[in-house]
Amino acid sequence: MKHLLSAGDLTAAAATEILDIAAEMAAVQGREIKKLPTLRGRTVVNLFYEDSTRTRISFEAAAKRLSADVINFSAKGSSVEKGESLKDTAWTLQAMGADAVVIRHPASGAPYRLANWVNGSVLNAGDGTHEHPTQALLDAYTIRSRMGRIDGLRVAIVGDVLHSRVARSNALLLKTLGAKVTLVGPPTLVPQELGDVSYDLDALLPDSDVVMMLRVQKERMHSSYLPSAREYSRRYGLDGARLRRLPEHAIVMHPGPMNRGMEITPEVADSPRSTIVEQVTNGVSVRMACLYLLLGGK
Amino acid sequence: MPYAKTVLTDADVQRVVDRIAHQILEKTQGAQDVVLMGIVSRGVPLARRLAERISAFEGLSLPVGALDITLYRDDLRQQAVRKVGHTEEPPGGVDGRRVILVDDVLFSGRTIRAALDALSDLGRPGVVQLAVLVDRGHRQLPIRADYVGKNIPTALTEKVRVKLAEIDGTDEVQLEAA
Amino acid sequence: MKIYIRDGLIVDKAAGAQVVDTDGLVALPGLVDLHTHLREPGREDAETVLTGSRAAALGGYTAVCAMANTSPVADTAGVVEQVYRLGQEAGLVDVQPIGAVTVGLAGERLAELGAMAESAARVRVFSDDGFCVHDPRLMRRALEYVKAFNGVIAQHAEEPRLTEGAQMHEGDVSQRLGLTGWPAVAEESIIARDVLLAEHVGSRLHVCHVSTAGSVEVIRQAKARGVQVTAEVTPHHLLLTHELATSYDPVYKVNPPLRTASDVEALRQGVLDGTIDIIATDHAPHTSEDKECEWAYARPGMLGLETALPIAIHVFGEQWDLISERMSYAPARIAQLSGHGHPLTPGNPANFTLIDPTAKWAVDPHGLASLSHNTPYAGMTLPGRVVHTYLRGVQTVENGKVTK
Incomplete structure (x- = not known):
């Protein structure tokens, strides 16, 4: 899996594998030591153009529990607010060596555009009225x-x-x-x-x-x-x-x-x-599974 | 010239498992506090068989767990994403116990390194030992087994293929070369 | 075949005439585009009158009508004369300005249509293109007012209340992509209203870029009733469909949006049976900043001048009479460009283009003469290459290269 842009791209087998891995991740979440060394040295950027503290911290927890480095790039108060285009931002993230970009954006399809402009994986964390x-x-x-x-x-x-x-x-x-x-x-x-x-x-x-x-x-x-x-x-x-x-x-x-x-x-x-509460808890495990499948291989 | 020769038959495999079970009983004062942790995938049925043999010999029921080390591997980036197996904590956990890791083949030692990391995230065992069906040499890390079913000298180009009835339908160990 | 030219006119074989050997090429009357955005004044980073004229000549055009949505808007005699003069200076095609219907395209009060008509630019076509003249009373008055100088209102048919925030054709694809839909009925309802208004006041109406099967049907019925309505379709609406939005690449974002395959089929049928009078490019250059971004933030529009004729050949085959009528004679009649849109017979102005219909070429966005690169046909192989173009006997394109 190179990107996760649409739930429609997943076959039943691929989706089931994500859920199975999420179950393993959930078991880790129940232990005293909640961290895995799996993504050591990998960099995950959370690129959030909308305020969504819940989703952002869920992805942040998921990446950190897999030992990835996490950079939070919020559109507010950043170069984006000064008018930087998504494409220029993509180049900046590329230069920072982002292995994966988790993007939340008010415009439908923005993650598809981003995927053209970065080498790393793009994970759609909600785009407009399109998908999540x-x-x-x-x-x-x-x-x-x-x-x-x-x-x-x-x-x-x-x-x-x-x-x-x-x-x-x-x-x-x-x-x-x-x-x-x-x-x-x-x-x-x-x-x-x-x-x-x-x-x-x-x-x-x-x-x-x-x-x-x-x-x-x-x-x-x-x-x-x-x-x-x-x-x-x-x-x-x-x-x-x-x-x-x-x-x-x-x-x-x-x-x-x-x-x-x-x-x-x-x-x-x-x-x-x-x-409703379980959904929040399960969010971290599922996002760990997705990050593993995007970044856990060659 | 490609070849595949049988180094352990199904009868050999059963004998070897019996021997390891006896050795565990000897070296652990009758398997006191022992927990068997099979490494996914073929270490798991081996651990269950050892528990079953020990139960048959001494009437003891040892806790058995499964340890998947995929998420602890040091070579994840060298291959496409690997399947993640199921880790199952043994009943009663591992804290303070004598944990015997069980695997089919001991080779570079990297799997065991990963397994030690994975195990230490599950808890803090009192002692950790290692039991393997086959030791084929070529260690890359300072790791050795406490219980070895059979030492098989190999060339690096050769492959040791372990088949177990629970997974492969038959018990056999083969040495192959491409 | 040989074409003889003297003093800018086609003549019978005569001493001292310039001779053009058509040499196995197909000679077509110089094409006329009723719908071109040249972006000057205001967005000279996207296109200028000169670069747009080059693209036009290379596309086989000898006249283009420049839309009014420049900055400042072409809503006064001063601005239309400026655009007209820039076209004369470029000297590659006749640039005929279109005047805005309302001041600043704001849809609130009529611009000085008469002053533009009487200016050096002699404006006859008026359009708020980019916006719909949606106020029915204002539209009625505009249709009436331009009768004084035989003008025509070219309507961008889009009911704005039905297209707020619209991004693409409303249908299964827009639902899947989560992009706000632009329903076909927003176009059809305005055309239906406008043909009734035109009928009521006895005026001429021209409908820009018809894009739906329903619109074709409304126009067909109006024509059958004798309403003075003409209609245009763009090359992209004759070829491309809304499925292309699936990539979210705004190079496919255009207004009106790309529609369904059955709309495309109905539009082709409309061109064949004459319900649709002309093919016009709606050439709309945009800079990369306005296109290489999120779909919703991108400006709508596509390049068209250099690919219109090849698309027409691709869609309709080598039907030269049909192509001449829809891309030269009829648009010249609607725009009242008396010097254009004539057959290549003695006595007519020597406005023509010679094309090699067998030549195939791959569209390279950076190989086009336009300043912008937003062509939706990148990588496609199209039939028909313009080899030479003549404007009043002066060669504007020679061997596929523009002469200035």
């Missing part, structure tokens, strides 16, 4: 840990699918791994082209093994996607009553950060069905 492949991998890992499998599961991805990189990556990856994915939300926010679609959350709940809630941003109200936050939560928010309509074994996921009260109520977020 490591989030999908950690979600798949979480589902597999909780449910024992992914193949054959019925997964509902609920919310602002149109603007969600998490939804795109998950739809691709979970389908590759054999799940039946349904995208759920109001028609203005759920495009037809990405997979099976439903506008009726209540009808779907009794037949769902996994419900993945997406963050719905307040600004969607301003461009006529939604009439109001209240109407959205009434139709598509996951509350206690809806939680009880799920099968006994079903789990509730959310990539965070949550809008409590909007797409999910505190009762649901804090219930034992919720995997």
Whole structure:
């Protein structure tokens, strides 16, 4: 694996290998000594054009636990803010000897552009409304840990699918791994082209093994996607009553950060069905596995 | 001229494993506090067989673990990315115990170097020993085995191929040259 | 075949005439581009009137219409005269300025269309290209107003409320790539409105860069009703599709965006049946800073002048009558360029180009005459090479090299 740009690039075998390695990495995370010498002498640059402390520290922890050197390059207060182009930044990183660049960027496809301009590996940590492949991998890992499998599961991805990189990556990856994915939300926010679609959350709940809630941003109200936050939560928010309509074994996921009260109520977020905290923990293991596969060989 | 000759038959392999089991019992005062750690991949079935033999001889049930050393290798950059195997801590852990690392072939010693690092990240054993089915020489590090099934003098160009029933369907050790 | 030229005109064989031996080449009337961005004044780092004229001559053109979205905008007699004079100085093609419809292309009030029409540049085509004249009342007034001097409004058909933040054709590819979609209906709804407005006020309407099958259908119906509407298509919309965006390379970013294969097919059919009157390049040079970046931050547009004729040959084959009509006669008629767009018969201006239709050439972005390199055809092998071009009997291209 040279780059990790899209969850759609992973075959079922490749994705399963990542999850298997992540399981080994997770075992390391449970030990007193959490560090591995694997990537000694390798340099990983975290190139973040968006504020995302959660994702950045997750990648930073992953790289450090594999003994890589980590350089954090945040766009704020740097040459980027002074107008440096992505291409010039790429050359700078190249000159620093970056073996891998983890990039978070507001423009869809920016990691693809970067991959043309650096020799090292590029890892997409979220690009615009395109993809967030490591989030999908950690979600798949979480589902597999909780449910024992992914193949054959019925997964509902609920919310602002149109603007969600998490939804795109998950739809691709979970389908590759054999799940039946349904995208759920109001028609203005759920495009037809990405997979099976439903506008009726209540009808779907009794037949769902996994419900993945997406963050719905307040600004969607301003461009006529939604009439109001209240109407959205009434139709598509996951509350206690809806939680009880799920099968006994079903789990509730959310990539965070949550809008409590909007797409999910505190009762649901804090219930034992919720995997939200595990998702964060699993993020480090999955990212360790990805970094190993990108940098652990010739 | 390419060749492949059998240096240990299936019966030989079983005899050698029996002998190592006896030696472990002798050298460790009846396998007190012993933990067997098989190195992935063929060290793991060997460790299980040793535990099984020791159990048969003395009625002792020794803890067995598996140690994958991929993430500790010093030659990762020289090849395409390697598969990562499964590490399994033995029941009761390794702290303060007499850990016997088990592998199929001892060659350069680099695998054992990596295994010592991996083991020390799992905990702090009291004693670490090494048991191998075959020692083929050509050490590159100051490492030696405590229990050797068979010493096989080899040329550097030769390959020692160990087959075990659990993985390969049959027990055999061959010496090959391309 | 031999062509005889005297005093800039094609003549019958006559003493003292200059003789051009076509020598196995195909002689076409000098091509006319109704849609060219020359970037001067304002973005001389991307293109100048001179470098754009070179590219045009090398593409077989003898006249180009320069779009108004320069800096300053060509919305006054002063700016259009400046562009016109720069074209005369370059002397390789006739550069006919297009005037802006609204002041500063802002879509709020009419520019002084009459003053531009009466200027030395004699502007007849008006366009806010790059922006749509989206206010229906303003569009209606513009269509009416230019009747006084037989002008035409060339509309960039894009309903701006439907294309906010749009990056590429709205469809399965845009969904997959997470790029904001530019729906076909944003073009079709404006064309539908405009043909009704043109019909209502009895004016001429020209539709720039038609890109969808639905637009072709709207125009076909309007023409059948007798609406005075003409339409253009670009070479890239006749060949390329939205799948190319998958690389996220902004060299494929253009406005209107590349569409689907069935749109391409409908556009080709439109060219063949005359629903689409002309092929125009929408030559849009951009510097590498504006293209070698993230897709969303890149400027839309592609080079076109040097590849338009080869693409036309590639798509339609050696249909010289069709190519002459769509790339010379019809655009000259729409732009009212009386000195261009005539057959190579005695008495007509000696504006023509000689091409080798069998020659294949690989497009090298750095081998083009344009100052910019944003061609989407890099590495493609195209048929048809311009060998010589003549503007009023003066050779502007000789053996594939521009003469100045």
